[in-house]
Structures are given as structure tokens and as C-alpha cells.
Amino acid sequence: MADRFRYRLYDILKSYYLGSLKEDYFQDSSEKRLYRKIYFETFRHLGFIEKALGKLYSRPPEAEIRAALALGACQIMFMDDIPEYAAVNESVSLVPKQKRSFVNAVLRNLARQKETLMKDYSIRQDFPDWFVKRWEKRLGAELDAFLADLNTKPSFYSVDPASMTIEKTEGESEGHIMDLASFSVARLAGDADPLSILDCCAAPGGKTFVLSQTYPQSRVFAVEKNKKRYEQLKASMVQYANVDCICADILELDTEAEFDLVLLDAPCTALGTIKRHPEVRWLRTTTDIDDCSRRQKEMLEKAVKFTGKGSTIIYSVCSLEPEETTDVVECFLKEHPEFKIVKPVCAEQFLDEGYFVSLPYKSDADGFFAAVLKKK
Numbered sequence: 001m002a003d004r005f006r007y008r009l010y011d012i013l014k015s016y017y018l019g020s021l022k023e024d025y026f027q028d029s030s031e032k033r034l035y036r037k038i039y040f041e042t043f044r045h046l047g048f049i050e051k052a053l054g055k056l057y058s059r060p061p062e063a064e065i066r067a068a069l070a071l072g073a074c075q076i077m078f079m080d081d082i083p084e085y086a087a088v089n090e091s092v093s094l095v096p097k098q099k100r101s102f103v104n105a106v107l108r109n110l111a112r113q114k115e116t117l118m119k120d121y122s123i124r125q126d127f128p129d130w131f132v133k134r135w136e137k138r139l140g141a142e143l144d145a146f147l148a149d150l151n152t153k154p155s156f157y158s159v160d161p162a163s164m165t166i167e168k169t170e171g172e173s174e175g176h177i178m179d180l181a182s183f184s185v186a187r188l189a190g191d192a193d194p195l196s197i198l199d200c201c202a203a204p205g206g207k208t209f210v211l212s213q214t215y216p217q218s219r220v221f222a223v224e225k226n227k228k229r230y231e232q233l234k235a236s237m238v239q240y241a242n243v244d245c246i247c248a249d250i251l252e253l254d255t256e257a258e259f260d261l262v263l264l265d266a267p268c269t270a271l272g273t274i275k276r277h278p279e280v281r282w283l284r285t286t287t288d289i290d291d292c293s294r295r296q297k298e299m300l301e302k303a304v305k306f307t308g309k310g311s312t313i314i315y316s317v318c319s320l321e322p323e324e325t326t327d328v329v330e331c332f333l334k335e336h337p338e339f340k341i342v343k344p345v346c347a348e349q350f351l352d353e354g355y356f357v358s359l360p361y362k363s364d365a366d367g368f369f370a371a372v373l374k375k376k
Helices: 004-017 032-044 046-054 063-078 084-092 097-112 114-118 129-150 180-185 206-214 227-237 286-306 326-335
Strands: 156-160 165-169 176-178 196-199 219-224 243-247 259-265 307-317 339-342 355-358 368-375
Touching: 004 032, 004 063, 032 046, 032 063, 046 063, 046 097, 063 084, 063 097, 063 114, 084 097, 097 114, 156 180, 176 180, 176 206, 180 206, 180 355, 180 368, 196 206, 206 219, 206 227, 206 259, 219 227, 227 243, 259 286, 286 307, 286 326, 307 326, 326 339, 326 368
Parallel strands: 196 219, 196 259, 219 243, 259 307
Antiparallel strands: 156 165, 156 176, 307 368, 339 368, 355 368
């Protein structure tokens, strides 16, 4: 019989098939690592799982059945530490009684045919077709290495606030845990020594913390429009005396103040965070990329209003899609010749033709892009 945590896991998959997604890190479970592993492996391999299951029935069943089948199939095909009979039985117990015989039959058939089905496995089937085609044009023969890396466990880094250095750590330990690229983005202005800093989309506050401690003599104004996220940001920043938190939409913020440094970590598709959030690949489309691009251009245009002569804007996104990265910056520079790109201050591995670019399979970090724009 499935326990309440497995039901919660099942509910996440069911909500996905119904068109949304709930978050649950199972922090209150003594077996949180197991449930998170099932969650991660299911979304990492959902493309192949769906194709394998599709060979075992004539038409896709309803969401509640698809969710149970996906969870069971993941454990049977990609998790050797869970016995097949347990994967089947637990998945069967999740669905209404009148549906159990169907789920049982499909999963037992899957287990019998596992070896044959797995012969057709390809890493490319673990990603949406549109994503694979886009990256194949960019990477060619390196595509499979790129995709394989996205299906591995992400690395974790810990920041020492005293020295503002970052080192790799094992697991999600206590302290200032950040992604290496995310940490680096907030420091791209180098020794700019700004007196005032505007962090435009600040929550959850990782980059705000880095800005605060990198420039301790500066005043950091951290803006977040979502009320709940703002409260979380405010709580996490309470110990940093040089940070002021503001609940506002940056597009509606009205001030005559000019800031020496503006960080616009713009809302994006978050496709660069697939290693940490494997579900993202299934929740985004090319339409989302275009929509984000339009929003990002609007926000960067707004950021100009907060700058004066000599000010610096760091534009960043946790995406590597051209529409959200170089296209946005190039469009901005055409409209604003008073700005120029300056070399970001970062490790050589991140430098790419004047931009900060973090390719996960090469940098051991999330996929990030950033440009440092200086007002003449």
C-alpha cells in the first residue's frame, strides 16, 4: 500500500498531466532522497517512458492512470534499487480500484519486455523534439554529451560570506548554497565600487546576498513583485544591514534615483536549470521562448531609466536560447548607442565573445547567460 508521500509524488505527476505542476521537496519525509530520486528520474526520462508505454496500449489513458504508469515505469526501467514487483504493486495501489487491473497488466507487461524496449533507448528521447533540434544545430556531434549531462545530478557549491569565495560541496548542506554560475553573475561588474545597487527581480535572494557582501559599502535595493516571494526575500535579507527590500513590479517602479549598478536577472524560460528542475523541459515551448524574449526586452528598456552616466547594467537569464540572450542584447544596443558591452569579470571558462556563458556540460554549473552593459 502506498504511503502518503508516494501519494504526494503521484499527485505531482497527475497535476503535470492535467497541465500544471506542484512543488514538493518531501522535506518532512525520512525517505525524502528516495522520493526526490523517483521524481527526478521520472521527469528526466519521461519522453522515453511515454514512448515505451505507448507500445503497450492502443490510446493514452486519462491523467490519473498516466501518472501512475509513468511512476511505475520509471522505477522498472531506470531504478535498479527498487524491485519490479514493488514498483508495480505501489503504482497499482495509487489508482481507483476499477483501474487497478489495467495498470497492473501494463506494468507487468512492461517489466517482461524491459530488455527489448531498452534497446531502443536514446538520450534524445528524454527531451522534447523541438529542444533536441535546436541544440543539434548549435552543437552538432557534441549534442549527446550536452543532453547526457543535463540528465545527471547537479553540483552544489557553498559560499563563504567572510571571504566571498565559493567551493564545491557534497549535497545540499547548510549555509549559502548556490549554483556556481548564479554566484558568478552577481559579481560580473568586478571592482566597480558602486554606491547604490538595484536588484530588479531579487527573490529568492541569492544574488542579492552576493551583491550585499561583494559591495559591503553599497546600498542594495532589492525589488520583488510577488508578495509571498517578497516576504521570503525580506526574511532572508534581515541580517544584511545594507539591503532594503521593496515589494513592487520593476516595470511600474517610479523613481528618479539613478543607480551605479543595476542587476536585471530577468524572468525567463529557465531552460538552463534543467539539471535541477528536470520537469522544465516538458513545461516549455518555443512560444514561451518568444513570450519571454518580448518581456525581457521590455524590462531591459525599463532598466535604462534607473541609470546615469557611467552606470552599469548586468543583464542575465538562466537560459541559453538566442531569443532570450544575444538577441535581447543586440536589440538593446541598437536602440541605445549610449551603452556598450564591457568584458565581464569572471573565470575564463565562462567568457564567450564578450558575454558570460555557462554551458552545463562544460562548466559544472547551470546554463546562464549574462552581458555587462556600461553607459558611456
